[in-house]
Amino acid sequence: MKRLAILGSTGSIGTQTLDVARWRGYRIEALAAGRNAALLLDQAREFRPSLVACAAEVADAVRPHLPAGTRLVTGAAGVEEVATADADVVVAAIPGIDGLAPTAAALAAGRHVALANKEAMVVAGPLMWQLARGSGARITPVDSEHAALYQCLLGEPAESVAGLVLTASGGPFLDGPADLSRVTVEQALAHPNWAMGPKVTIDSATLFNKGLEVLEAHFLFDVPLERIEVVVHPQSLVHGLVRYVDGNVMAQVGPHDMRVPIQYALETPARPPVPLEPLPLRGSWEFLEPDHARFPSLRLAYRAGELGGLAPAYLNAADEVAVAAFLERRIRFDAIPELLAAALAAAPRGALGWEALAAADAEARRLTHEAVAGLGRPA
Numbered sequence: 001m002k003r004l005a006i007l008g009s010t011g012s013i014g015t016q017t018l019d020v021a022r023w024r025g026y027r028i029e030a031l032a033a034g035r036n037a038a039l040l041l042d043q044a045r046e047f048r049p050s051l052v053a054c055a056a057e058v059a060d061a062v063r064p065h066l067p068a069g070t071r072l073v074t075g076a077a078g079v080e081e082v083a084t085a086d087a088d089v090v091v092a093a094i095p096g097i098d099g100l101a102p103t104a105a106a107l108a109a110g111r112h113v114a115l116a117n118k119e120a121m122v123v124a125g126p127l128m129w130q131l132a133r134g135s136g137a138r139i140t141p142v143d144s145e146h147a148a149l150y151q152c153l154l155g156e157p158a159e160s161v162a163g164l165v166l167t168a169s170g171g172p173f174l175d176g177p178a179d180l181s182r183v184t185v186e187q188a189l190a191h192p193n194w195a196m197g198p199k200v201t202i203d204s205a206t207l208f209n210k211g212l213e214v215l216e217a218h219f220l221f222d223v224p225l226e227r228i229e230v231v232v233h234p235q236s237l238v239h240g241l242v243r244y245v246d247g248n249v250m251a252q253v254g255p256h257d258m259r260v261p262i263q264y265a266l267e268t269p270a271r272p273p274v275p276l277e278p279l280p281l282r283g284s285w286e287f288l289e290p291d292h293a294r295f296p297s298l299r300l301a302y303r304a305g306e307l308g309g310l311a312p313a314y315l316n317a318a319d320e321v322a323v324a325a326f327l328e329r330r331i332r333f334d335a336i337p338e339l340l341a342a343a344l345a346a347a348p349r350g351a352l353g354w355e356a357l358a359a360a361d362a363e364a365r366r367l368t369h370e371a372v373a374g375l376g377r378p379a
């Protein structure tokens with residue numbers, strides 16, 4: 001029986017990982033959540049982990065209701081304890097830059113990390129691999145596109161690979177409107193295929209999520225950016241494809257159910273059965289060129305990857321601030337790529353390192369907060 005530690009247990013990936021744990025009968029060793037005390041308590045009562053972490057401000061609401069034998073820890077140090085708990089797999093599913101330090105801690109401790117925190121690869125890929133190589137840690141991707149590519153690449157030598165193709169659903173604005181300046185938060189959150197957290201859903205609406213995934217694939221699979229393509233595939237059933245030098249293209253197909261890639265990331269190379277209906281193979285599947293004029297964020301991600309060093313960190317930090325401001329209705333939807341472009345233009349050409357990364361993240365946030373304030377509220 002596998003023993004899991006889950007970073008971000010109350011989020012979308014965390015709760016679906018616990019579904020897989022119910023299917024498979026996994027032992028849950030440790031859970032880390034933020035402020036969702038009620039859900040964390042439900043999870044702790046059901047799975048009886050030896051350790052749970054939560055934000056310090058909800059600790060008093062959590063502590064008295066924990067089952068006997070479950071220890072509570074708080075704050076960043078608490079999350080790190082969960083990340084390095086004695087588990088077979090650590091699921092790294094704390095979104096955004098907050099997921100970086102615990103992911104690094106799990107890798108430094110030599111754990112098998114099932115990686116859902118794409119930012120770890122996007123802003124710190126080389127540093128994460130350095131930790132993994134030093135400790136013998138293993139990384140398997142949870143993101144559906146990367147789980148697809150991982151499967152298509154399995155057992156193939158690097159010199160056979162001509163390129164990677166990531167599919168994008170196109171998000172809620174694939175078919176319009178032509179002018180994205182007036183779209184609302186509710187419209188942007190209405191993703192056609194996937195139920196996900198708010199940040200990644202807005203990133204899907206701008207196509208920036210696919211940009212992050214291009215960078216994630218670049219660092220995860222060590223394939224140059226110019227050999228990574230994006231195609232819009234509104235049906236979201238083909239998740240990724242690998243082009244081989246001999247003209248073959250391998251694709252992975254699966255349902256819109258994150259529990260499938262999650263279980264694969266935990267079990268690979270094994271394929272235990274899942275209690276899901278077989279995917280019906282009917283209808284037509286389309287593959288379209290992304291609309292770079294309406295969705296400029298995708299190319300900005302490529303640009304950041306070409307610049308390398310701290311540029312991806314700048315772009316990622318700016319996006320976290322810009323998306324939060326959009327969700328708070330402080331800026332228009334089409335201001336998001338403008339803020340990203342401004343941050344990228346200001347990105348320093350410094351080399352990547354842990355301290356430089358933290359400083360770059362803070363500076364890009366400061367600049368973008370300032371730019372948001374300068375835009376004024378949308379009419």
Ligand code: MG
Binds near residue numbers: 144145213
């Ligand atoms: Mg994805």
